Amino acid sequence: MTKGVKVLIGAVIIIFAAAVVLAVIGLKPSESTWVDIVQNNKVIYHLDLSEEDDRTFRVDFPDGGWNDIQIKDGRISIVDSDCPDHTCIKTGELRSENIPIVCLPHKLVIRFSDEGAGE
Amino acid sequence: MVKKMFVLTAALSGILLISGCSQKKTVSEVDMTSKSRDVFAMDTFMNMKAYGSSADIALSEAEKRILQLEEVLSVTRDTSDIWAVDHSEGSEIEVSDDTAIIIKRAIEMGDRTHGSLDITLYPVLKEWGFTTGDYKVPDDKKLQGLLREVDYKKVNIQGNTVKLPKSTEIDLGALAKGYTGDEIMRTMEENGVSSAIVSLGGNVQALGTKPDGSKWKVSVRDPFAPDTDMCIIEINDKAVITSGNYERYFTADDGTVYWHILDPEDGYPADNGLVSVTVIGDCGLDCDALSTALFVAGYDGAKELLETDPSFELILVTDDRKIYYSEGIADSFTNISGMEAEVISLD
Numbered sequence: 001m002t003k004g005v006k007v008l009i010g011a012v013i014i015i016f017a018a019a020v021v022l023a024v025i026g027l028k029p030s031e032s033t034w035v036d037i038v039q040n041n042k043v044i045y046h047l048d049l050s051e052e053d054d055r056t057f058r059v060d061f062p063d064g065g066w067n068d069i070q071i072k073d074g075r076i077s078i079v080d081s082d083c084p085d086h087t088c089i090k091t092g093e094l095r096s097e098n099i100p101i102v103c104l105p106h107k108l109v110i111r112f113s114d115e116g117a118g119e
Numbered sequence: 120m121v122k123k124m125f126v127l128t129a130a131l132s133g134i135l136l137i138s139g140c141s142q143k144k145t146v147s148e149v150d151m152t153s154k155s156r157d158v159f160a161m162d163t164f165m166n167m168k169a170y171g172s173s174a175d176i177a178l179s180e181a182e183k184r185i186l187q188l189e190e191v192l193s194v195t196r197d198t199s200d201i202w203a204v205d206h207s208e209g210s211e212i213e214v215s216d217d218t219a220i221i222i223k224r225a226i227e228m229g230d231r232t233h234g235s236l237d238i239t240l241y242p243v244l245k246e247w248g249f250t251t252g253d254y255k256v257p258d259d260k261k262l263q264g265l266l267r268e269v270d271y272k273k274v275n276i277q278g279n280t281v282k283l284p285k286s287t288e289i290d291l292g293a294l295a296k297g298y299t300g301d302e303i304m305r306t307m308e309e310n311g312v313s314s315a316i317v318s319l320g321g322n323v324q325a326l327g328t329k330p331d332g333s334k335w336k337v338s339v340r341d342p343f344a345p346d347t348d349m350c351i352i353e354i355n356d357k358a359v360i361t362s363g364n365y366e367r368y369f370t371a372d373d374g375t376v377y378w379h380i381l382d383p384e385d386g387y388p389a390d391n392g393l394v395s396v397t398v399i400g401d402c403g404l405d406c407d408a409l410s411t412a413l414f415v416a417g418y419d420g421a422k423e424l425l426e427t428d429p430s431f432e433l434i435l436v437t438d439d440r441k442i443y444y445s446e447g448i449a450d451s452f453t454n455i456s457g458m459e460a461e462v463i464s465l466d
Contacts, residue, residue, distance in 0.1 A: 041157050085252065096348055098318075098338045102164040109157055109164070 032112045035076055035094060037069065040107040049074045061106040069110070076110060078103065151330050158182050160189045161295060163320030169307055170314040170330045177310035181303045181317075188299050191215050194241065194250075194290045204281050205241070205288040212281050217302075219279045221294050221404065228408040229271040235420060236412035237271045237383035241290035249379040254369035256377065262386045269383055297407025300324035300358055304403075321366075324358040324403050334451070340365070341456050342395035342436050350434065350442065350460070353451040358403035362410035363395040363436075364388070380414050391417030397434040399448065406431070418443070426465055433463065 037045035039059065049071065056070045056079060067088060068080040078088040078101055088103035100111035154174035158165040165185065169177050191214075193199040200218040214222070225238045241250075242265045248254040257265075268286045275282040283289065296319045304326045307315045315326040316335055325335045334353040341349035345365040352359065364378035368388075371377060382389040396414045398406040409431065413421045421433055425445055434452075435443045442460035444452050454460040 038157065040159075092346055095346060096338070098348060099340070099346060100164075100166075104159055104162075104164055107157070107159050109166075114153075 032097070033074065034113045036109075036111055036113040038109045038111070046113065047071075047076075049076060059106075059108060061108065065106045067103055067106055067108055077101065078108075078110070081106070154178055156182060158185050160185050161193075161299065161320075163296070165317065165319045167303065167317040168315060169312045171312055173311035174315075177307045177312040177315070180310050181306045184302050184306050185299055188217060188295070188302060191218055192221070192291050192295045192298075194292065201289060201291060204283055207281075207283060209283065209285040214279050214281050216279065217298070218291075219276065219281075221291050221298050222274060222276050222281060222289070224404055225291065225294055225408060226271055226274060226276070228405070228412060232409070232412035232416055232420065232424075234271070234383055235415040236293060236408055237269060238289045238291060238293070239269045239271050239273060239287050240381055240383055240386075241288045242286075243269060243381055243386045244290065244379070247377065247379075247381070248369075249367060254377070256371055256375075257386075266386045269386070293411040294404055294408050296320060296322055297358065297360055297403035297405070300360075300403030300407075322358070322360045322403070322407065324360075325354055325356060328355040339397050339434055340395075341458075343440065343458075347456075349436070349454075349456040349458070350444075351453045351455060352399070352434070352448055354399065357399055357401060358406045359397060359399050360403065360406040360410045361395060361397040361434075362414045364414075365394070380411060382415050389415040391415065391420075392437050393417055393421070393435055394438050395434075395436040396421065399432040399434075400430060422463060422465065425463060435463070 033050040034046070034048050036043050037059065039061070044059065052071045054072045056068055058066050058068050060066050065082050067078050070077050070079040075093045077093045081088055081103060083103055083105040088101055088108070091101045094101050094110055094112065097112045100109050102109050151170065153168050153170045155166060155168045156178040158167065167178055167181055190196065190198065191200045194201045194205070196202060200214040203212045204214065222238070225236065228236045243262065244250055246257040246261060246265055268284070273284050273287050274289060300317060300319055300322060303317050304324060307326050313327045314330045317324050321340065323337045328334055334355050336351050336353055337359045338348035338351050339359070339361055340363065341347050342363045342365050362380060364380065366379065368376055368378035378388045380389050381387065393414055396410050398410045398413065400406045409424065413424060418435060418437065421435055424431060425433060432445045432448045437443070440458050442454060442456070442458050443463045444460060446462050449462060
């Protein structure tokens, strides 16, 4: 095997590997880390989950009621609320762009924000 | 020679690299600015998104229309048409055009699905506690008594005049959101919007395409893991409406799970092999009615619909964890679940 052939094979392997890696990255769903916490159509928080410290904070509903929102390891969820059905808590962590966390009685929505928004 | 081959190979790989993973969207002159609006109505969360310069006005008008429809269609508000009909003690009641349209279509759909859709099931639904959240398995005798009054054929409607027997009550819950979707689309168009998408408690309806001409990607939930998506379909100008057993259910003390879609036949949760039915079509009202009816009718009933009316497309999930979809959406259907998916074969 000549040196040239070796280099050629090496180069092809490297390029192929790079292509595979990039293709895999490209196929991964573009998951936004930006979320909006919206209360009755008003964005009250616009957060980049990848930058936020782990914490739990309370959002009060002006007509009465509250939700405790938790940010942990770059994920967001409602962990406690005084609403009657607790659907918002049962939803768990925000995962899908199509399925927001909603607390109907408190008109509160947590969802991924549109691409590029606020950046 | 070797050098030449190297250059050639590198160039080819480079081309592959570029075409394989960089699908950069070209910035076009299309107006992609959108406005979004949340509406909390009809006991559910609604989100509307509209594109173009008249989006704001259209969204406000659409919101007004939703609240107006809620006012007449609600089964619990004592000012609604439905309340008036349910408390009429057998006398004639004049209802709005909206209510009359939905009742008439509900009766048609009842006929078409051999009674799988029945708007007079309301007293049975109440007895189960699905209307209040105070769930309980009804006493069998009580259930039989209530079932005697259940039959959508007892609903008499002439023009806008509705007459119900004294102990029969109706509820348009299986159709109201579908009709609302249609009316939102109409309101958007009337206000100069040609590109919009709405989600009404999980039911999606789209007007036109996205402003850049591409189709909308709509996901359907996995009934076995309702916080995740099961499949994605691409649509334009269509309603995508799902009825699933995961939407409202309770577990009894003995561990049995009971869900809110009842079989008019016996008053128990419909258990005919399907756990989720998605109907895709032009008319939200029809799709909403059919998703409930086909959930009750089961796989064979769904197949019968496809054979008699090719204007609808379906995605069914069976209780043994299989997805079946109609051939018409084969090109736009992407399964992202761990379940097997196959085309519904028609005879």
